[in-house]
Amino acid sequence: MERAEGNVGSPAAVLECRNVGRSFDSYDGGGKNEVLRGMDFEVHENEFLVLFGAGQCGKTTLLNILAGLDMPTEGQVLTRGKKVTGPAPERGMVYQKTSLFPWMTVEDNVGFGPKVQHMPENERQARIKKYLELVGLTGFEKNYPSQLSGGMRQRVGIARAYANQPDIMLMDEPFGHLDAQTRYMMEEELQRIWQKEKRTVIFVTNNIEEALFLADRIILLTNCPTHIKEEYIINMPHPRDYVDPEFLRLRQLITDNMDLTL
């Protein structure tokens, strides 16, 4: 059985989401509350995939399932052809906010993954140095998260995910709570970081500009239960311009197709 499931995967995909559904028992005890339905997609090596959709339903649940923190009630998730049965360091997460450990300095936060995996100290220090430099936070090693701005904290979160050198990075609306100006800046930063050290990324957002600025491919989601409505390959070169005619055309196209009934 394990073997049969192992063979389902296609070798080119880093991660496959096969017909995943998730329902919760509703609070009144009676029926089921369906959050995800028939989610079927894959992500390829070094691809920047954006899952884009409005509303509050299902996106975090989906990422938790991909991370292995939650189990689907239907379908399965495969990484490089192997079924996901629990969380593992090869799938790194960047969260919305307040995910840094407030009692740890910036360097201890970034070095957390290597530390719990017992990496030798000099190697770990080298990792911390490398990725703090990558996100532009050299000099802030000894600061605590409470001393940093929102944008800087998210950089630490990104450096922490990178420092674990995951096979794939899952990002759950990482810039969702930042102010508009910082958000533009962080989108550019993330693009720069990603160009410099490519990783396979699944990025969740409800912001169309953000999606178009970052994505190689956008999957448009509908609301409650969340399922796939449409897929768009984005071929514009980087860095992208928010007022480029092609950018605006795609923006119009995708927003018109959005399911805005909440």
Next chain:
Amino acid sequence: MKSFLEKYKYKLISACSFLFVLLVWQLVTDVFHLVSPVMLPSPTKILGTFWYKLTGGTVPDGSTLLENIWSSLKIALGGYCVGVLIGVPLGVGMAWSRKFELFAKPLFDIIRPVPALAWIPLMILWLGIGYGSKVGIIFFAAFISATVNSYTGIRRTSQVHLWVGKTFGATNRQLLFKVAIPTALPMIFTGLRLALGSAWVALVAAEMLAATSGLGYMIQMARMLGRPDVIIVGMLTIGFVGLMLNTGLEKLQKKYVRRGKQHD
């Protein structure tokens, strides 16, 4: 002069309240004799008694002030240490393991509302009126606060932090020691301070019932012998030593609990 006033403005206000109380006290006792010295001795009289007890006077209870403090501290810290050494791991364990919680919490919930002082009769029955019974009473006083606060502290661990820990490859043990316990540390320290407070309160009560020395015993003897000055010296000493212990723990907390300020 002005900068001196500016600098110590708030401390001076606090000092004024103390001086005001002392002044009124002195006026109603030694100056205008409105209150009988048998009911309330004057501040100067109390200061004299304090100096006498501090410099080796053993009347009326048979020990000097320092001997009494030492005797009380031995009991309080003994019971406190045992209470904390059992209470903190118990609280952490109940909060971390669902099975252990199901096993231990109902029992704990029954013991929890029983005041430490209600254990005095049983303790005397089982352990006599020596060191052991008093340590036993203090143990219950300290143990409850230490357990409850450790339990709550661990329970406040953020779900996202646990997710981060898991996705970064932490084992269950690492989640406990690197995520949950650091989250709980400020609460655990609050528990340690509350426990010290309850231990010190229970101590005096325990000593009033069964003792041959100690601050509580000193107060009790002074009451029987009609020495209100010694009673007040005892009360002030209890307050002062309690304050010192609490300040000591606060210093430790500042030193060892890393800047755990939650952001957002």
